[in-house]
Amino acid sequence: MTGLLVSHRFNARFGKDFVATARRDGVELDLLVLPPDCGARIDDMAAARAEIAYFSFDLFPEFSRQFFSATRKASGLKWLHVFNAGVDHPVYATILERGVRLTTSSGSTAEPIAQTAITGMLYLARNFPRWTAGQRNRRWDPMRSTDFPRDLRGQVMLIYGLGSIGGEIARLAHLLGLHVIGVRRKAVKTGSVDEIHAPDKFPALLPKSDWLVLACPLSEETRGMVDASLLAKLPRGARVINISRGEVVDEPALIAALQSGHLGGAYLDVFAQEPLPAGSPLWDLPNVVVTPHNSAASAGNEARVNAIFLDNLRRWKRNEPLVNEVNKRQ
Amino acid sequence: MTGLLVSHRFNARFGKDFVATARRDGVELDLLVLPPDCGARIDDMAAARAEIAYFSFDLFPEFSRQFFSATRKASGLKWLHVFNAGVDHPVYATILERGVRLTTSSGSTAEPIAQTAITGMLYLARNFPRWTAGQRNRRWDPMRSTDFPRDLRGQVMLIYGLGSIGGEIARLAHLLGLHVIGVRRKAVKTGSVDEIHAPDKFPALLPKSDWLVLACPLSEETRGMVDASLLAKLPRGARVINISRGEVVDEPALIAALQSGHLGGAYLDVFAQEPLPAGSPLWDLPNVVVTPHNSAASAGNEARVNAIFLDNLRRWKRNEPLVNEVNKRQ
Numbered sequence: 001m002t003g004l005l006v007s008h009r010f011n012a013r014f015g016k017d018f019v020a021t022a023r024r025d026g027v028e029l030d031l032l033v034l035p036p037d038c039g040a041r042i043d044d045m046a047a048a049r050a051e052i053a054y055f056s057f058d059l060f061p062e063f064s065r066q067f068f069s070a071t072r073k074a075s076g077l078k079w080l081h082v083f084n085a086g087v088d089h090p091v092y093a094t095i096l097e098r099g100v101r102l103t104t105s106s107g108s109t110a111e112p113i114a115q116t117a118i119t120g121m122l123y124l125a126r127n128f129p130r131w132t133a134g135q136r137n138r139r140w141d142p143m144r145s146t147d148f149p150r151d152l153r154g155q156v157m158l159i160y161g162l163g164s165i166g167g168e169i170a171r172l173a174h175l176l177g178l179h180v181i182g183v184r185r186k187a188v189k190t191g192s193v194d195e196i197h198a199p200d201k202f203p204a205l206l207p208k209s210d211w212l213v214l215a216c217p218l219s220e221e222t223r224g225m226v227d228a229s230l231l232a233k234l235p236r237g238a239r240v241i242n243i244s245r246g247e248v249v250d251e252p253a254l255i256a257a258l259q260s261g262h263l264g265g266a267y268l269d270v271f272a273q274e275p276l277p278a279g280s281p282l283w284d285l286p287n288v289v290v291t292p293h294n295s296a297a298s299a300g301n302e303a304r305v306n307a308i309f310l311d312n313l314r315r316w317k318r319n320e321p322l323v324n325e326v327n328k329r330q
Numbered sequence: 331m332t333g334l335l336v337s338h339r340f341n342a343r344f345g346k347d348f349v350a351t352a353r354r355d356g357v358e359l360d361l362l363v364l365p366p367d368c369g370a371r372i373d374d375m376a377a378a379r380a381e382i383a384y385f386s387f388d389l390f391p392e393f394s395r396q397f398f399s400a401t402r403k404a405s406g407l408k409w410l411h412v413f414n415a416g417v418d419h420p421v422y423a424t425i426l427e428r429g430v431r432l433t434t435s436s437g438s439t440a441e442p443i444a445q446t447a448i449t450g451m452l453y454l455a456r457n458f459p460r461w462t463a464g465q466r467n468r469r470w471d472p473m474r475s476t477d478f479p480r481d482l483r484g485q486v487m488l489i490y491g492l493g494s495i496g497g498e499i500a501r502l503a504h505l506l507g508l509h510v511i512g513v514r515r516k517a518v519k520t521g522s523v524d525e526i527h528a529p530d531k532f533p534a535l536l537p538k539s540d541w542l543v544l545a546c547p548l549s550e551e552t553r554g555m556v557d558a559s560l561l562a563k564l565p566r567g568a569r570v571i572n573i574s575r576g577e578v579v580d581e582p583a584l585i586a587a588l589q590s591g592h593l594g595g596a597y598l599d600v601f602a603q604e605p606l607p608a609g610s611p612l613w614d615l616p617n618v619v620v621t622p623h624n625s626a627a628s629a630g631n632e633a634r635v636n637a638i639f640l641d642n643l644r645r646w647k648r649n650e651p652l653v654n655e656v657n658k659r660q
Contacts, residue, residue, distance in 0.1 A: 057475045112456070115482060115506065119452035126446050128453075131621040132462070138613045140605030142624035145387045151630035152445060175505050176445065275470030283468045291461040294472035300481035 001030040002317075003049035005070055005077075008036040009058040014306060025314045034070060038063045047073035052316070054309060055082040057302050071095065079322075081312060083305045085109065085165075086245065087326055088218040102326045103312055105305040107164040112298035114168035117243045120267025120289050121173070121211060124239055125152045129265075129287050153177030158209035159193075160202065160225075161216030161244065167192065169213055181205055206233035211241065218245035228253035237264035239287075243295045246271035251282075258285050269295040331360040332647075333379035335400055335407075338366040339388040344636060355644045364400060368393045377403035382646070384639060385412040387632050401425065409652075411642060413635045415439065415495075416575060417656055418548040432656045433642055435635040437494040442628035444498035447573045450597025450619050451503070451541060454569055455482045459595070459617050483507030488539035489523075490532065490555075491546030491574065497522065499543055511535055536563035541571060548575035558583035567594035569617075573625045576601040581612075588615050599625040 006015070011033045019029050032046045047070050059067050060083070068091050071077055077100050082092075085106040095102055123129070127149045134141040143149075157173045159166045162184040170180045171192040182193040183202050197205060199221070206212065212234060216222050226240075227250040234240075240263060242249060251272040257263045265287030271280070274293055282288055312322050336345065341363045349359050362376045377400055389397050390413070398421055401407055407430050412422075415436040425432055453459070457479045464471040473479075487503045489496045492514040500510045501522040512523040513532050527535060529551070536542065542564060546552050556570075557580040564570075570593060572579060581602040587593045595617030601610070604623055612618055642652050 111483065111507070112481070115452060116456050119449065119456050119458060122445060122449040123453065126442070126449050127627065128449060131624065134622060135613060135620045138608045140622045142622040143627045145632060148627045148629045148631070151442070151628050153441065153630070172505070175502070177441070278468045283465060290465045292464060292470045292472040294461065297457065297473045297478045298481050299478045300483070301478070302475060
């Protein structure tokens with residue numbers, strides 16, 4: 001029997017099916033279920049039996065504390081699988097330092113996140129903020145030909161990070177007629193990208209970019225990367241889309257560039273501090289679209305994450321390499 | 331010399347270049363320029379010399395009256411080219427009855443209109459109305475997994491009308507993973523459509539459609555076509571996108587279906603009465619996006635329309651068939 005730490009809600013919704021599917025793959029699971037009250041803690045005996053822990057969708061954020069308190073108690077824990085893709089939070093460094101293996105669900109939310117990013121781009125490109133303001137005031141106020149927005153076809157989109165999310169954004173932007181430039185460490189050419197460059201070329205690519213899209217993980221390399229000097233290299237009126245991590249951008253510099261009119265707008269799902277403080281000027285700057293770190297929201301994610309975890313369980317049982325394994329130093 | 335009636339603004343921006351380009355194609359143009367004041371009328375002598383009239387972008391709507399007053403006076407008028415695609419306005423029937431030929435710029439705005447329609451779809455599909463309301467109130471209020479929107483992939487989009495606009499909407503929706511069903515009179519299969527059906531099958535297709543997109547011209551067939559009984563055939567929560575003509579839909583029935591919750595939302599660029607009256611409930615129904623008959627707005631339209639007109643001028647000179655010619659009875 002393999003002890004698996006799971007949430008109360010996961011157990012209620014998927015527990016039985018999950019155990020049955022794992023059994024068909026040769027894995028006998030012993031589900032160790034967290035209490036339904038997020039203030040309650042799992043008992044020590046149960047925690048001691050946990051060999052694997054599953055940080056599922058429903059745990060975030062209310063049950064995060066309860067879950068990681070249990071993993072700390074689980075002295076026999078060997079592997080943690082998480083529903084999300086970004087594991088820059090310090091709790092994961094601690095997990096890795098204990099020698100626990102860590103796998104993510106990278107890829108499971110790429111399609112919805114990319115669709116959200118493209119929605120933000122189209123919303124700004126077609127000048128919906130003006131129409132939305134008109135609707136709010138019951139005002140029929142069409143743009144005239146003298147103030148029509150530029151054609152989207154032929155505009156340049158620079159995407160920093162071409163993982164599963166950046167790759168899907170590239171595909172969609174390319175199909176909408178944009179010229180797509182990708183920046184990534186590994187120079188893999190994908191069909192959707194018109195140009196691909198190494199990170200050291202990033203600053204030189206900014207002056208010709210109408211759109212800067214951040215789709216990279218937060219790392220020592222990317223923390224604070226987009227600062228005032230890089231933003232200044234973008235052409236006047238350029239727009240920024242960030243669906244990665246707020247810390248990749250120098251947020252005060254971004255705000256200043258939006259306020260001065262150097263940038264023409266932004267779609268931001270992530271922020272230096274989350275929840276975004278009520279006093280932040282980002283909430284009501286013109287042509288700035290704010291969403292609450294929620295771009296992935298899609299009903300199919302849960303099934304996709306469960307499928308990745310089940311596949312990894314099979315691999316675990318057979319001592320095969322795990323999918324989406326995170327190494328200590330990345 | 332061929333007398334061509336043009337707007338004051340067209341003449342100022344493009345007149346010289348246009349005359350030069352036409353000359354290279356063997357057409358000597360005599361530009362008859364409307365006065366810069368929309369209340370002023372062209373003199374009778376000039377009007378009498380007009381063989382062709384060009385209803386350009388900048389004339390709509392402030393100068394429409396001035397322009398059509400001039401075409402009425404132009405007894406020698408043989409051909410009218412218009413910047414738009416939809417010529418359901420009664421003024422065009424009068425033109426055709428006089429024996430004047432009529433050509434449109436169908437296709438010139440297909441890409442921006444399709445992009446706007448797709449923006450509306452994505453905005454509703456990703457549940458942006460909720461995020462927009464949160465932003466307006468500086469409230470960080472992410473959706474939890476229990477209220478995530480459905481995956482867009484696999485949803486069914488039914489498009490009525492597969493001209494250049496409907497075809498481009500189909501292409502984009504298909505690439506976003508939707509199952510696209512097209513309805514058109516001519517059963518031409520295009521690569522972007524998963525199924526294609528004749529108009530008599532339309533009612534039977536509604537029950538499986540998550541999205542109903544109206545992209546047809548207004549005609550005797552389509553006027554009032556989408557009535558209460560057809561809307562009732564859509565599944566609960568389905569959404570309607572209309573970028574064609576408001577009169578295609580029974581608007582009170584649409585409002586009732588939105589208010590009852592039978593429909594989950596709508597993106598509407600066109601209305602039974604335009605400007606949409608300030609008292610219309612459509613302005614602030616939840617999950618209804620209203621734009622002011624403006625979905626085509628894009629800076630590249632003018633050049634595309636001029637190119638279509640120039641091509642037709644060449645054909646006119648050579649007695650070749652004109653592109654986008656409208657027949658009396660369609």
